[in-house]
Amino acid sequence: MIRAENLTVGYELHRERQRLTALRDLSLTVDRGEFVVLVGPSGCGKTTFINAISGLVIPWEGSIEVNDKPVIGPGPDRAMVFQDYALMPWRTVEENIRLPFELQALGINEEEMDDRVRRYIDLVDLGGFEESFPYELSGGMKQRVGIARALVSEPDILLADEPFAAIDAMTREAMQGELERFVAATSQTVVFITHSIDEAITLGDRVVVISYRPGQIKEVVEVDLPRPRFDYDIKTMPEYTELRERVWGLVKDEALQTARGARI
Numbered sequence: 384m385i386r387a388e389n390l391t392v393g394y395e396l397h398r399e400r401q402r403l404t405a406l407r408d409l410s411l412t413v414d415r416g417e418f419v420v421l422v423g424p425s426g427c428g429k430t431t432f433i434n435a436i437s438g439l440v441i442p443w444e445g446s447i448e449v450n451d452k453p454v455i456g457p458g459p460d461r462a463m464v465f466q467d468y469a470l471m472p473w474r475t476v477e478e479n480i481r482l483p484f485e486l487q488a489l490g491i492n493e494e495e496m497d498d499r500v501r502r503y504i505d506l507v508d509l510g511g512f513e514e515s516f517p518y519e520l521s522g523g524m525k526q527r528v529g530i531a532r533a534l535v536s537e538p539d540i541l542l543a544d545e546p547f548a549a550i551d552a553m554t555r556e557a558m559q560g561e562l563e564r565f566v567a568a569t570s571q572t573v574v575f576i577t578h579s580i581d582e583a584i585t586l587g588d589r590v591v592v593i594s595y596r597p598g599q600i601k602e603v604v605e606v607d608l609p610r611p612r613f614d615y616d617i618k619t620m621p622e623y624t625e626l627r628e629r630v631w632g633l634v635k636d637e638a639l640q641t642a643r644g645a646r647i
Contacts, residue, residue: 384540384572385413385436389445392431393597405431407597408445415539418566418573420587422580422630424637428598429576433542436574437461449540459487462533464543468525470517477513479528480504483536503531506565522550523558530562534569541571545578559585560613567611580630584623585612592633602633 393404405428413419421429434440435447438456447454449461462483470479477500483489484496491499504510507527517525526546533541546562547555559582566573577583583590590604606626609615617623 384415384417385411385447385449385574386451387411387432387435387445387447390432390435390442390447391444391597392428392435392440392442404443404597406435407599409598409600410445411591411600411603413572413574415572416570418575418586418588419591420575420577420583420589421591421593422577422583422634423593423598423601424595424634425578426596427593427637428596429593430544432593432598433463433544433574433576436540437463437542459483459489459536460539462536462538462541464526464529464533464541464546466545466548468517468522468529468549470525470528472517475514475516476509476520476528477504479517480531480535482532487536489536499535499537503535506534506568507531507561521554523554526550526558527561530565534565534571537569539572541566541573543573543575545576547582548578555582560611562586563611563613580627580634581618583630584608584626585617590626590630592630593637595637601637604630604633 388410390406390409391404392406393402396403409432421432423429431440435442436449436454438454438458480500480503481496504513507530509524509527512524529546547558550558563586575586584606587606590606592601592604594601604626608617608620608622
């Protein structure tokens with residue numbers, strides 16, 4: 384589904400008159416229907432990687448492909464869930480979810496659009512809130528709107544950039560279970576960013592640990608735990624504890640470099 388080979392991406396810092404390399408020589412394959420989670424210190428290039436998948440940034444070197452085709456820009460086969468909800472405050476829940484139909488031609492008629500909007504409102508349990516505005520919703524409900532908006536175009540790939548970072552801890556755990564349910568219902572391929580090791584293990588089929596900038600893959604950890612994971616209460620399993628210790632062992636030195644402001 385997704386193939387990155389020797390991917391190097393960066394940015395021009397015009398004020399400093401220099402180039403910042405965010406990712407260097409990164410290679411990763413994501414299979415269809417897989418849930419891959421990226422973890423690593425702030426500034427290691429996680430968001431840059433999913434921006435490259437989405438087509439928002441262009442590689443300096445190497446390549447990135449989706450469905451065996453080079454990524455040359457955004458497309459309806461990929462959708463993003465953002466950290467800060469990114470809802471239009473003047474639009475209702477229904478109108479926010481309908482937005483992708485206004486921004487891209489998907490080749491479907493009004494009846495099918497209406498059906499999809501209703502279906503995904505039901506999927507994220509927002510029935511009865513169709514005419515509500517964002518200011519009338521809780522943080523968790525706002526993120527449900529963001530997820531429904533990403534799913535309504537029925538993309539092949541769902542990209543999520545720390546989507547639960549802005550909500551409280553209890554709601555965050557509940558939303559993790561809900562996202563697992565949504566993905567099971569839609570068979571999406573997911574690339575998900577988080578700073579939480581627990582969240583990564585709870586959601587992911589694989590956890591990809593990224594090093595401090597310029598980001599490179601330090602290790603890929605397989606998460607062989609039963610699903611649905613909230614039903615199994617996986618945090619009580621010894622395998623969960625072993626996975627957590629393993630991932631923490633990989634990220635702690637990278638986190639210390641970030642805290643000290645070290646550069647590679």
